[in-house]
Amino acid sequence: MKKPTCITPIRTLNYICKKEDPLERISKKDKARKIAEILDDLYPNSPIPLQHQDPYTLLIAVLLSAQCTDARVNKISPILFERADNVYDMAKVPIEEIKEIIRPCGLAPAKSKAIFNLSNILVDKYGGKVPKTFEELESLPGVGHKTASVVMSQAFGLPAFPVDTHIHRLAYRWGLSNGKSVVQTEKDLKRLYPESSWNKLHLQIIYFGREYCPARNHDFQACPICGKYGRKSLLK
Numbered sequence: 323m324k325k326p327t328c329i330t331p332i333r334t335l336n337y338i339c340k341k342e343d344p345l346e347r348i349s350k351k352d353k354a355r356k357i358a359e360i361l362d363d364l365y366p367n368s369p370i371p372l373q374h375q376d377p378y379t380l381l382i383a384v385l386l387s388a389q390c391t392d393a394r395v396n397k398i399s400p401i402l403f404e405r406a407d408n409v410y411d412m413a414k415v416p417i418e419e420i421k422e423i424i425r426p427c428g429l430a431p432a433k434s435k436a437i438f439n440l441s442n443i444l445v446d447k448y449g450g451k452v453p454k455t456f457e458e459l460e461s462l463p464g465v466g467h468k469t470a471s472v473v474m475s476q477a478f479g480l481p482a483f484p485v486d487t488h489i490h491r492l493a494y495r496w497g498l499s500n501g502k503s504v505v506q507t508e509k510d511l512k513r514l515y516p517e518s519s520w521n522k523l524h525l526q527i528i529y530f531g532r533e534y535c536p537a538r539n540h541d542f543q544a545c546p547i548c549g550k551y552g553r554k555s556l557l558k
């Protein structure tokens with residue numbers, strides 16, 4: 323499939339898109355299914371973007387990725403894991419030292435404190451293991467619903483649909499959710515797609531967003547999904 327270059331301002335292409343009249347009458351369920359088919363075609367494999375060796379190192383990597391790119395996390399996490407690649411060793415690394423190592427990822431004071439504290443909680447309360455429930459994960463310092471969802475999905479293969487900004491924005495642009503909140507988007511996507519597809523789909527949409535969606539200037543017509551299934555109101 324030819325990949326679009328998103329360089330044409332929206333206004334220029336609106337006219338073309340309106341004339342082309344993207345499938346208006348398709349049901350939301352059918353649209354969701356067709357979008358999933360396109361994503362399958364584009365991303366038959368969707369590897370986990372954050373380097374890790376086990377649930378613990380994934381949890382730390384996801385925590386580091388808040389407001390930071392995966393590429394940068396993948397550069398910094400090996401340095402941290404060289405110092406301590408398991409919960410027992412990490413629980414002994416002073417916060418200041420963690421902070422210095424992870425500084426390039428941003429939010430270093432909060433993240434280093436969370437890494438130190440959660441490691442100690444895992445040692446004291448969970449026998450050094452990462453828990454497998456949302457409730458327990460979300461009770462850990464620095465772990466919100468999205469981080470917990472990524473760990474549930476990518477570390478344990480349990481059904482979860484982590485919604486990041488890409489997924490939230492695209493679900494709205496594709497008319498699969500009303501864009502009200504990430505909580506609503508997660509609910510809507512879970513309703514539209516079978517549980518067995520959640521883990522794969524969330525990665526595919528992230529890959530799609532990163533590859534195709536510029537911050538501005540969307541070439542709706544050339545886009546393999548918006549061109550056919552984009553929300554009508556965005557094309558007016």
Ligand code: SF4
Pocket residue numbers: 328495534535536539540541542543545546547548549552
């Ligand atoms: S999916 Fe929509 S928003 Fe993203 S690049 Fe395509 S046209 Fe632009």
